[in-house]
Amino acid sequence: MPIPLYLLGLAVFAQGTSEFMLSGLVPDIAGDLHVSIPAAGALTSAFAVGMIVGAPLMAILSLRWPKRRALLVFLTAFMLVHVVGAVTTSFGVLLATRVLGALANAGFLAVGLTTATGMVAPHLKGRATSVLLGGVTMACVAGVPGGALLGQLWGWRSAFWAVALVCVPALLAITWSVPDTSPADPAPAHAPGARRELRALRGPRLLVTLGLGMLVNGATFCTFTYLAPFATTVAGVGEAWVPAVLALFGAGSFAGVTVAGRLSDARPVLVLVPGGLALFVGWLLLSATAGYPAVAVVLVLVQGMLSFGVGSTLITRALYAAAEAPSLGGSFATAALNVGAAVGPALGGLAIGAGLGFRSPLWLSALLVALAFALAGLARVVERTRELN
Known part of the structure; x- marks a missing residue:
């Protein structure tokens, strides 16, 4: 894989840390800003909403920008809003x-996916995607637990400052290492066209794949957003061990993306079907065995691996299905995943607010995975019916 691809992963690491770190900071933010835990959890949903809107919008706005310029603009904006977040006293x-940070993140990731897959041969999109998403999983391994640890030592604001600081070397790396690729020839036959690409994104296979990604990611974030209070109040894990629990989820996610990157190009079914079934069972088992801390900790690791392995494979399949929309395909994959990342925490917050306890997000996660299987089965029946007719 090209070296600039790994440098893009460094920027994605900073952004992934910001997106996920609230799972370890929700209680502190709620206490400091005098809001409820479900309200503080809505910060994750707000980020996801920004990603949903921002992914296609920012991709269209930057369609004719040189790739390096687009990446630098988005990452600089992302860094600055984190400085504001670190100093504000207003929820x-x-x-x-x-x-706003999510809008910038969405634009960066949409352009980054296009840039990353353009650096490799067409049959290696899964490998390139896994390298880029490796930045997200490394955020779970190091960034999120690190943010939780900073929050415990110096308050939640220090985690926001840390994200802003990590953006600095990423900006320098992109400036020096990412080619300043100009957009296509402005002649109508060759220019990137938003309308043409949007038409290409209507394919039923792509739409189903995006729907599956939305449901699986919703299941992941429904539980992950409230993993810290679940670990302390249900699993009986001491507060000092919360960063370690988050790191285990991250380690599992890194393993899942790495393995899926080797399989998603040629053998995606080996990841999606057995992995999806195991993911469904795992959420139920984690809820049922939460009273046994040792078992719960192991299942956190396994669920991280399955969630990101299945999720990253769905992203890869969406990119293959959107081959005729090379500039906007990645943005729609990003948007679909973040629909799930917005709906999941919102559903979990509603369940907790209704008094169902911190196990309830796990039940909802299992339900969302079950719905993904139902959607896949229905799509397969419709496809076979069309073939027979």
Whole structure:
């Protein structure tokens, strides 16, 4: 894989840390800004909403920008809103910075996916995607637990400062290492066209794949957003061990993306079907065995691996299905995943707010995976019916 691809992963690491780190900071933010835990959990949903809107919008706005310029603009904006978030005392302002940061993150990831897959041969999209998403999983391994640890030592604001600081070397790396690729020839036959690409994104196989990604990612974030209070209040894990629990989820996610990257190009079914079934069973088992900390910790590792292995494979399949929309395909994959990342925490927060306890997000995660299987089965029946007719 090209070296610039790994440098893009460094920027994705900073952004992934910001997106996920609230899972370890929700209680502190709620206490400091005098809001409820479900309200603080809505910060994750707000970020996801910004990603949903921002992914296609920012991709269209930057369609004719040179790739390096687009990446630098988005990453600089992302860094600055985190500085604002680190100093504000208003929950409303913090909520707004999450949305704005997500818009910048969405634009960066949409352009980054296009840039990454353009650096490799067409049959290696899965490998390139796994390298880029490796930045996200490394955020789970190091960034999120690190943010939780900083929050325990110096308060949640220090985690926001840390994200802003990590963006600095990423900016330098992109400036020096990512080719300043100009957009295609402006002649109508060759220019990137948003309308043409949007038409190409209507294919039923792509739409189903995006729907599956939305459901699986919703299941992941439904539980992950509330993993810290679940670990302390249900599994009986001491507060000092929360960063380690988050790191285990991250280690599993890194393993899942790495393995899926080797299989998703040629043998995706080996990941999606057995992995999806195991993911469904795993959420139920984690809920049922939460009273046994040792078992729960192992299942956190396994669920991280399965969630990101299945999720990253679905991203790869979406990119293959969107081959005729090379500039916007990645943005729609990003948007679909973040629909799930917005709906999942919102559903979990509603269940917790209704008094169902911190196990309830795990039940909802299992339900969302079951719905993904139902959607896949229905799509297969419709496809076979069309073939027979």
